[in-house]
Amino acid sequence: MSTTDKSVFERRESEARSYCRSFDTVFTKAVGSEMTDEAGTTYIDFLAGCSSLNYGHNDPDMKQALVSHIADDGIAHGLDMYSVEKAAWLEAYENIILKPRGMDDYKIMMTGPTGTNAVEAAMKLARKVTGRRNIITFTNGFHGMTMGALSLTGNASKRAGAGNNCAGLCGVTHMPYDGAFGEGVETLKQIEMMLDNSSSGVDAPAAFIFEPVQGEGGLNAASNExxxxxxxxxxxxxxxxxxxxxxxxCGRTGTYFSFEEAGIEPDMITQAKSLSGFGLPFACLLIKKDHDIWKPAEHNGTFRGNTHAFVTGRVTLEKFWKDDAFQQEIHEKAMMLTSGLQAVADIVPNSRLKGRGMMQGIDVGGGELAGDICARAFEKGLIIETSGADDEVVKVLVALTVPTETLRKGLDILLEAAREATASHKIAAE
Structure with a gap:
């Protein structure tokens, strides 16, 4: 069996590469919730493309639809021109996602193919609609790596990538997220106090933006209240x-949209990652119709609206979201995940569970221990990463379609890795 000379990555790929540093092997195949490398070693995937593969690797129905589309000379790239694939996806999204949730009052804007572009579009539109500049964002938030989205992001190391470009990181105010000051501290009152004080230095906002569960920020989950x-x-x-x-x-927290249980009606909603269902780049911005005041091409991009993603995305909606069965399945697996993570937390001193649904993890108190747990897990056949301001959270983003046996096996590996890492750190401390 031939093996790839990994020196080509070191020789030619930018130092910006990251995940490969934690998972130092060359992958060749992926099916469902498992990935296989050149040596034939199979790993359980608890990362799932950082939630871009909520339905697993190479779903057979999506794959067949895409292969057929390509084999029939279907449109590969069409800018934002009309196509039968776009019409089919829009109708499926309208009938399966929007209308059943009472969300018929939204238009769908195709943005560039990544989440950060959807955020950029939302920022621009909020400022255009309101005539204001200031956008209120929250501690530990992560909204993307382009300059506008990065200005909303709290993580110091991410912001450092912009160098000294202060102008690109301005026009926002960072406020405390739910629970930022500990339990019992009401952050909403503090925010309101600042906005009510004409001498606080906080300008009237064009928008508030937040993640209902902060993924990169450490799985902080906002309450409905x-x-x-x-x-x-x-x-x-x-x-x-x-x-x-x-x-x-896209179902990660238990419902299609993560804010559904709160019963709120956002003016805009950014979507990306698992929107295509197949790992294909695809992002969009949902906009309340009254706010859709764009002029043609005011926010455009060569790759807005990925036709191949329309094909697989439609299959995703029709296969998983036409009724409540899949949502119930997510709920049941989420309970398994909570139970498995609690077993890990029970052996790691002063640790605690965070997140909700299938977006959960364990705050183990520090990045060194969390990193050690993840490294040991990889050695045992589990791909899992950290998150949080100091990488202190071991984060599970396994595919929502993961078989229960695979989920249990992965959690067993995580438990074993946590036990070994905790013992090692205890000995080192002594």
Whole structure:
């Protein structure tokens, strides 16, 4: 069996590469919730493309639809021209996602193919609609790596990538997320106090933007009451409410949209990652119809609307979201995940569970221990990563379609890795 000379990556690929540093092997195949490398070693995937593969690798129905589309000389690239594939996806999204949730009042804007572009579009539109500049974002939030989206992002190491470009990171105010100051500290009151004080230095906002569950920020999950409170503040101050549902959406937290249980009505919703269902680049921005004041091509891009993603995305909607069966399946697996993670937390001193649905993890108190747990897990056949301001959270983003036996096996590996890492750190401390 031939093996890839990995020196080509070191020789030619930028130092910006990251995941490959944690998972130092060359992958050749992936099916469902498993990935296989050149040596024939199979790994359970608890990363799932950082929630871009909520339905697993190479779903057979999506794959067949895409292969047929390509074999029949279907449109490969069409800018934002009309196509039968786009019409089919829009109708499926309208009938399966929007109308059943009472969300018929939204238009769908095809943005560039990544989540950060959807965020950029939302920022631009909020400022265009309101005539204001300031956007309120929240501690530990992550919204993307382009300059506008990066200005909303709290992580210092991510922001450092912009160098000293202060101008590109301005025009926003960072406020405390739900629970940022610990349990019992009401952050909404502090935000309202700042906005009510004409000498606080906080300009009237064009928008509020937040993730219902902060993926990169450490799986902080906002309560329904807090989300409702932010929606109230947005209305009070004449600002747009933008929900970033890029990582937490498409079923990841248990419902298609992660804010559904809060009963709020955002002005805009960003979607990406698992929107295509197949790992294909695809992002869009949902906009309340009254706010859709764009002029043609005011926000465009060569790759807005990925035709191949329309094909697989339609299959995703029709296969998984036509009724409540899949949502119930997610709920049942989420309970298994909680139970498995609690067993890990029980052996790691001072650790705690975070997140909700199939977007959960364990805060183990520090990045060194979390990194060691993940490294040991990889050695045992499990792909899993960390998140949080200091990488202190071991984060599970396994595919929503993961077989229960595979989920249990992965959790067993994680438990074993946590036990070994905890013992090693205890000995080192002594």
């Amino acid at each position: 807090w989300m409702q409170g932010v929606a109230r503040l947005a209305k009070k101050y004449g600002a747009m409410l933008i929900i970033d549902d890029i990582q937490s959406g």
